[in-house]
Amino acid sequence: MISRYARKEMADIWSEENKFKRWLDVEISALEGWSNIGVIPKDAVDNIKKRAKIDVMRISEIEKTTNHDMIAFVEQVSETVGEDGRYIHYGLTSSDVLDTSLALLLRESGNAILKDIEALTKTLKEKAFALKDVVMMGRTHGVHAEPITLGLKFAGWYFEFMRNYDRMQKAIGEISVGKLSGAVGTFSNIDPRVEEYVCEKLALEQEKFSTQIISRDRHCYFLGVLAVIAA
Template sequence: MINRYTVKKIEDIWNDENKLNIWLDVEKKVSYAWMKMGIVSQDEYNLISQNASINIQRMLEIEKETRHDVVAFTRAISETLGKEKKWIHLGLTSTDVVDTAQNKLIQLSNRIVVASLVELKAVLKDKALKYKNTLTMGRSHGIYGEPTSLGLKFLLWFDELNRQLERFYLARKQIEVAKISGSMGNYANMEFEIEEIVANEMGLGIDNISTQVTQRDRHAFLISVFANIASTLEKIATEIRLFQRSEVQEWHEGFKPNQKGSSSMPHKKNPISSENITGLSRYLRSFTNVAFENNVLWHERDISHSSNERIILSDIYNVLVYSLNRLKETLEELVIDEEKMLEHINSQFNVFYSQPMLNYILINCDESREEVYDFIQKCTFETMNSKVDFKESLIRNGLNKYVKDMSKIEEIFNINYFIRNVDKIYSRTLKK
């Protein structure tokens, strides 16, 4: 990952030194398990536990000859041990070490993702509560519809992140597993108990059945969940960008005192954070195709997945955590212009009461829906073309034909009508 989008906590997990240390931990845990099974003596295990270490440079030297990284790894470890070195890699195949270790790295990274998701959720909840009773123009197809609660927008995203977390927890359960089943995955040179001990010691679940590798449907599911999360991040970022447009100006990203929006136009304030998140979300989703293709391996295994996973897994976590953190900060610094939102509501001359009027007339008269709809539509067009209040247009065009008690009309033209059930929505969503 390029430095610009690197997250130190993620890099510390996926760097070569830590990765090889996790490989080493797997080997030690397997030796511990063999000791528990009575094959390796307590003294031999103690020597392995205390003395086994990995020198990356030495491993790379050996790999030039062996052209096999795990063989180079085990030989480099063996050079740090005495006779007890014969127990290193006993009964294992390369991917017992590599996949178990990689799933551990994934587990460690997943914890950081969860923390970032929870922090983002908290910001959205705060915004939802703050703006629960703040009116804004709702839009459909990009066109004004009816006023609604601004807070509902943030509550919607909060609820969506809850669903993303549910999917993520399921994906975590499926991928955070140990795979210690030997060369063909049939435990011919391994004992069931070894895998169980290693999994328990490493805080992982167990891969119930595998071939020589952990099946990549697990990885594909995880990455597809991340792609789905990215779609939520882009959804939010796109909404910020839309509201910051010069033609709208209801929201805008925070702008630092010395920040610059353009190299040539000093007046510009651009939604750069939201655009950044949008681009990175697209990049993250591009990994799904690779992940699904990785699930198709020849017979028990091949290594067509191995090369790309060395790159994409750390990149995915860097991009995802970076994007989550940047969106959280963007939302925290978001500036919302309530006067501009009210200005836009008032600019519509109350035409957005068309549906409440339609419903009221239909309930209280015997005319057909088509007739009433056409009458109200005619009044709305006159309202916007002539810039007159919608209620005035209704009366002018013969509302009394449909409504006998005109005093009831005043009850309909109440702006709080559009947020009358907001409390119920909040109660249901937050209770869940």
Template sequence: MKIHPIEYRYGTPQMRRIFSREYRIAMMLKVEATLSQVEAELGLIPEEAAEIISKNASLDVIELSRIEELEEETKHNVAAVVYALEEKCGEYGRFIHFGATSNDILDTATALQFKEGLKLLETQIRELCTILAELARGYSRTLCVARTHGVHALPYILGLKFALWLDEFMRHLQRINESYNLCVGKISGAVGTYASFGEKGRLIELEVMKRLGLPPPVFSTQVVPRDLYAELISHLLLISCSCEKIATEIRNLHRTEIGEVMEGFGSRQVGSSTMPQKRNPILSERVCGIAKVLRGLIIPTLENIPLWHERDLTNSSSERVVFPEVFILLSEQLSLLRRILTSIVVDEEALKRNVNLTGGRIMAENIFLHLIRKGLGRREAHTLVSEISSRKGSFQENVLRDKALHKYLSEQEIKDILTPARYVGLAGEIIEEIIKRFHNLVSAT
């Protein structure tokens, strides 16, 4: 029976597999096998023991049901895995887990899961960046209105929205790259002193990590320092917030009164069980809803940094919830954004209508600046343009009729100044620069 939505509704199948119980146990067994191989080569256990342990350290050999039986009996998840493997290794079973503590295995298995999860997220983000680059270029000359405080501000270019989102997600690619270095394991014994491994302890740890493809370990207590986990999770939650940022903008632009950019709607899709006309931005709303959950998960992650002495167990239960939820729900957000952006609908008539909605008032700044250049004081110019913009009717017509303005600007100058397409600044150059940097990033990798 499935209960949590990440088991059946949210997240990609690939990410769910990485955080499944079977995969985690498989990673624990992989760590046990690698440890035995290194210990055998350095003379801590017989070579035959390492061969037998490695041969049997697999769920193809060990039945998951047996591990579950042993965990019920021992009330200890690592001991259950060790005992189940020991049962398959005969006389050499006593050399399993030699010198290790539970979190040598658990934290290193977590690092392997993190690494694989980051690879999937990186792939998703790269795909999203490609889509954003295409949208930025495709709408690089499409005029729209920029809004600040929800109110019309200045003329804008729709492609710049996509380009700035692309720029943000390129920063997230950099954060993902940095996060690989936070996928740290440990093989340092019960309190991090390597006492159980003797003088070769640090060498064992370094070699195990090297063979597992993990970065060099930091010094630890019984557990990997949790500030590393908090930093990694923070990186992922920043990505989640950026997903919410895009989804929030699409939800706003999807509003009936705006109607500029909308989610696609399937031919057999239903928007409401009772209102047939409804076309709701449900995917964007789902992205935003998931973000609320993900943000809350930073609290237990930060609170796991301070543990008693060389460790306590208060981190364990929360991490069992936090880690799968963060990776799986973030993969869901990225998957949703891909669906949204590949089927997005842009209503160019609505864009034009909204550019002209205020009768030219979005050009007030340009008039204001030109008056200053012509010699009118800043405060006087601001007061004059503000007063004209408050008048009823078309701003452009009111400007053209105002005698005070004609002392400084001719009718033709005013008409040129009030042309929205001429007041988008360096938007086109910004778009091209961001796209170029993305293509350079792709080429470099």
């Protein structure tokens, strides 16, 4: 994001620090899932949860060598937890973490937008009533027509943003899905129970079908709703 144009709330959500925090949320949730089915020792998971730290500068430094952001992230976090770091990213492919964490970031952003729409609709409704007797020219085909009131204009905007609120809610639901199904979506290196646990913990739906990635029509829908709201 360009800092001078970004709102602080959105800038914080999409910061490198927060992005890596969400990656770590997914990684630790996966470790807990593995521990629940007896694959990774609980003591190791507890140690990782206690000691894991994120260092954005160190990740950037490692990435200069690895040319891979996920490997750099895993190496950096592993440095902070010691020997148990060998369990981090166990059975996962990069997109398991990237796409599931992206769902968390988009949901967080969407909820911030919902709060703004809610505040805006309240103001629009107040203005519609306050200006209901302020007469202005109506327009049709680009020219003056019968008179209307300014309150009527605000009423139209109010109902439009009520629809936008509903659209945003649906878009958040559409994007709130996770996947931990491996490199081609076949669970060849991961137990499906891990995905089930992670998605339940993070309050995400399990993607019904995935390849290496979550289907991008979900992201397109979310962005399309943003475009409608902005327009």
